Amino acid sequence: MNAHDRPLRVALLGCGVVGTEVARRLTRDADELAQRVGAPLELVGIAVRNLDTPRDLDVPAELFTDDAAALVRRGDLDIVVEVVGGIEPAGDLIRAALEHGASVVTANKALLADQGADLFEAADKAQRDLSFEAAIAGAIPIVRPLRESLAGDRIRRVLGIVNGTTNYILDQMTTLGQTFDEALAEAQRLGYAEADPTADVEGHDAAAKAALLAGLAFHTHLTLDDVHCEGITSVTADAVQSAAEMGSVVKLLAICEQIDTPDGPAVGARVHPAMVPLSHPLASVRGAYNAVFVESEAAGELMFYGPGAGGAPTASAVLGDIVSAARNRASDVFGPGETSHADVRLLPIGSAHTQYHLVIEVDDRAGVLAIIAQEFARFGVSIKTLRQEGLGSDARLIIVTHEAEDASLAATVEILRGLEVVRDVSSVMRVEGGS
Numbered sequence: 001m002n003a004h005d006r007p008l009r010v011a012l013l014g015c016g017v018v019g020t021e022v023a024r025r026l027t028r029d030a031d032e033l034a035q036r037v038g039a040p041l042e043l044v045g046i047a048v049r050n051l052d053t054p055r056d057l058d059v060p061a062e063l064f065t066d067d068a069a070a071l072v073r074r075g076d077l078d079i080v081v082e083v084v085g086g087i088e089p090a091g092d093l094i095r096a097a098l099e100h101g102a103s104v105v106t107a108n109k110a111l112l113a114d115q116g117a118d119l120f121e122a123a124d125k126a127q128r129d130l131s132f133e134a135a136i137a138g139a140i141p142i143v144r145p146l147r148e149s150l151a152g153d154r155i156r157r158v159l160g161i162v163n164g165t166t167n168y169i170l171d172q173m174t175t176l177g178q179t180f181d182e183a184l185a186e187a188q189r190l191g192y193a194e195a196d197p198t199a200d201v202e203g204h205d206a207a208a209k210a211a212l213l214a215g216l217a218f219h220t221h222l223t224l225d226d227v228h229c230e231g232i233t234s235v236t237a238d239a240v241q242s243a244a245e246m247g248s249v250v251k252l253l254a255i256c257e258q259i260d261t262p263d264g265p266a267v268g269a270r271v272h273p274a275m276v277p278l279s280h281p282l283a284s285v286r287g288a289y290n291a292v293f294v295e296s297e298a299a300g301e302l303m304f305y306g307p308g309a310g311g312a313p314t315a316s317a318v319l320g321d322i323v324s325a326a327r328n329r330a331s332d333v334f335g336p337g338e339t340s341h342a343d344v345r346l347l348p349i350g351s352a353h354t355q356y357h358l359v360i361e362v363d364d365r366a367g368v369l370a371i372i373a374q375e376f377a378r379f380g381v382s383i384k385t386l387r388q389e390g391l392g393s394d395a396r397l398i399i400v401t402h403e404a405e406d407a408s409l410a411a412t413v414e415i416l417r418g419l420e421v422v423r424d425v426s427s428v429m430r431v432e433g434g435s
């Protein structure tokens with residue numbers, strides 16, 4: 001593997017429910033992450049509010065600071081992870097981190113729904129990533145699918161259960177007959193609720209996510225003020241019971257859709273409790289799980305489903321963004337490749353297992369072998385031989401695969417095509433019968 005010695009420096013702002021899991025996994029899985037990024041990730045600082053709070057985390061005590069503002073201004077950070085929550089100081093910390101050259105990963109939907117336009121402009125100006133997969137629906141990949149995979153489609157409507165705490169409360173009331181207060185206390189104990197759970201039960205957290213979802217789905221910008229919002233505090237045990245008798249279940253829904261107004265078409269977003277018929281896929285979303293149901297012109301109906309809250313699930317989404325930002329930083333730090341993307345010519349795809357011969361033109365200064373090997377491994381395509389010709393930005397990798405399924409190889413090539421370090425996949429030839 002061609003990982004670089006210079007580590008990418010990561011600072012963590014916040015070490016609560018989410019931050020603790022992020023720090024644990026960054027340190028525990030350091031070797032695996034280094035392979036995936038092509039360079040090691042080094043956790044160089046953790047900002048918290050109270051240095052005396054005991055932490056269930058095995059990292060050196062000297063990493064901790066209560067001066068987040070100084071940490072983000074060190075000037076040598078590659079990535080800052082904001083999991084403090086709230087509007088300020090989180091917003092100012094993110095702006096300072098970007099101004100001082102770091103990419104930022106955040107899980108903070110409240111902040112993005114309030115100041116997203118300004119923060120994304122700051123990221124653009126600094127030419128750094130500002131990623132937020134964890135800000136909507138915990139572990140569920142929904143930001144990238146909406147922004148990238150569905151970017152060519154026309155989305156009609158998005159229906160989401162996007163708050164784990166309220167779904168947990170409603171589910172416990174429905175299935176176990178727990179009271180609202182009992183279920184909320186349990187959701188807090190399990191780490192699902194916001195620091196101030198009013199944001200959950202009054203629907204503000206779901207409304208912030210609805211604003212972000214609407215922005216992604218309809219290529220626009222909404223703030224919290226644009227979202228009509230009702231929470232679940234007025235949902236009684238009797239209402240839950242009546243819904244059940246009518247073959248429905250009460251869910252807090254976030255609904256984003258195109259609407260007609262006297263001024264022409266607009267994007268509407270609202271959050272409120274709704275009776276969902278048991279026949280609808282959203283009715284079966286239990287506990288702190290979330291789901292986002294997308295209705296689009298070409299793809300039809302899609303549902304994204306998974307754990308919507310909690311330390312480890314949210315850390316999964318944060319770490320995905322860290323790896324992605326780190327790969328981008330690695331190619332900056334170790335020398336940018338050509339920016340043009342690959343011109344992929346795939347031969348017609350049959351169903352056979354066969355070997356392939358690929359010529360991949362790369363900039364090999366950015367840990368590119370590790371990145372490429374990982375993408376092959378991800379789709380179950382193993383490499384039989386790999387030969388490198390040339391150096392630096394003019395390198396070419398000649399790769400022969402072991403027997404692979406056509407579809408797996410095609411998926412690998414698609415991913416390679418999107419990598420900045422890959423300049424061209426200039427030929428993909430089937431090697432019938434192997435070599």
Ligand SMILES: NC(=O)C1=CN([C@@H]2O[C@H](COP(=O)(O)OP(=O)(O)OC[C@H]3O[C@@H](n4cnc5c(N)ncnc54)[C@H](OP(=O)(O)O)[C@@H]3O)[C@@H](O)[C@H]2O)C=CC1
Pocket residue numbers: 013014015016017018019047048049050051053066068082083084085086089107108109110134135138191192193194195308309310311314
């Ligand atoms: N919990 C969840 O399931 C999910 C949370 N999120 C989002 O992730 C973010 C973090 O949530 P969560 O981990 O639950 O929150 P916690 O309240 O558990 O943790 C917040 C952390 O931030 C630290 N902190 C607070 N203020 C400051 C400050 N001024 N300077 C430095 N550190 C500070 C706290 O320090 P100390 O420990 O000393 O008090 C604590 O470590 C929020 O934006 C939340 O909305 C997103 C998806 C799911």
Ligand SMILES: N[C@@H](CC=O)C(=O)O
Pocket residue numbers: 135137138162163164165166192193194200205308309310
């Ligand atoms: N409090 C939030 C946490 C995740 O975003 C929720 O319950 O969904």
